[in-house]
Amino acid sequence: MRNDPGRLRFEITNVDGGARAGLLHTAHGPVSTPAFIPLATRGAVRTLTASEVAHMGFELILGNTFHLFLSPGAERVAELGGLHGFMGWERAIVTDSGGFQVFSLAHGNVADEIKGRRGGSGSGGGVIEIGERGVAFRSYLDGSKRFMGPEESMTVQAALGSDIALVFDECTPYHADRDYTARSTERTHRWLDRCLAWHEANGPLSQAVFGIVQGGVHDDLRRESAEWVAAAAVDGLAIGGTLGRDKSEMHGVLALTAPMLPREAPKHLLGIGEPDDLLAGIELGIDVFDCAVPTRLARHGMALAPLPDSRFRFDVDRAALARDERPLVEGCPCPACAAHTRAYLHYLARAEPANAGRLLTLHNLTFLERLVSGAREAIGAGGYTAYKEAILGGAAPWGAVATPY
Secondary structure, eight states: OOOOTTTOEEEEEEEETTEEEEEEEETTEEEEESEEEOEETTSSOTTOOHHHHHHTTOOEEEEOHHHHHHTTOHHHHHHTTHHHHHHTOOSEEEEOOSHHHHHHHHHOOHHHHHTTOOSOOSSSOEEEEEOSSOEEEEOTTTOOEEEEOHHHHHHHHHHHTOSEEEOOOOOOOTTSOHHHHHHHHHHHHHHHHHHHHHHHHHSOTTOEEEEEEOOTTOHHHHHHHHHHHHHSSOSEEEEOSOOOSSHHHHHHHHHHHGGGSOTTSOEEETTOOOHHHHHHHHHTTOOEEEOSHHHHHHHTTEEEOSOGGGTTEEETTOGGGTTOOSOSSTTOOSHHHHHOOHHHHHHHHHHOHHHHHHHHHHHHHHHHHHHHHHHHHHHHTTOHHHHHHHHHTTBOSOSSSOOBO
């Protein structure tokens, strides 16, 4: 682990069992942890302005290196003030490496894997060759041949000017066998060394770098990867790769992996953001989480709500809501709940889906921000276990006393 407070400093302020609260000090201000990170995939959180995201209480967002590399291009973003100036966001930014998106062209995304497909689902892009140097692929925008490897990923992230850059890695899918996962993990470790060498010679002085622990669902590979990444000159650690075929297996992989990582290191769980998974991860001492769940659900007419038996999902498209004058979720302070009825949101979901998606995005992000801020308060009071059980039992994550939905 690297110890350079000029790039990043992590301060643990409260501990309650395995859970901890803290402050992640970045070049663009502190981030209170545990924290959920909204995705600003192409330089914006979908349907929202930067000021709206900040107003909800978020202090850190995630930019997508792969998509910004293809359009508008890292050079243009750099010319326009880096990603902070480009999108008008004054707080901290973490950028992913682009590895997940590049390899999704070869392995397929989550939906492809669930449906048994191999490779992408027909977006027009595709991998040409995976080699030691990196990955050659065709852009999904125009079919042009492009290339990304460790040095290219770090070059793009340096131009974007993020506060935290993630190293280039391969996110192996669940269907990869142990042999492939082992070879991929070893290559990811070699790429980590190349990322760090490039950044040491060329990277912004204030930009921190997080390594990524891989290894799939294999205990020994996860342990080897955790030891390798923790020994490198990184500023923090992320847990990536497939975590299993279901929640039970995922929680088992996390329960194995998280304790292997140095206590003093900030820990980022990549691509996980369901309410119950956040609660489980926080209990294991994970500090930050990113996921597309809140915005993706909103685009499909789904609201996050204290409904654990329904996977915390509330479908506003249901015909039964057409005359329901209650707020979407009682007590929620978001604009969708404070100013509108279920009947109106149901109507929008059918007549004006873009407007419905925007309101539901505001709601879903508010739900998760209140969930993690409530967790921070509970950790500080020594009551995290009770808080977690209350949420899993159907309590709402706001107010001094959680109110059943």
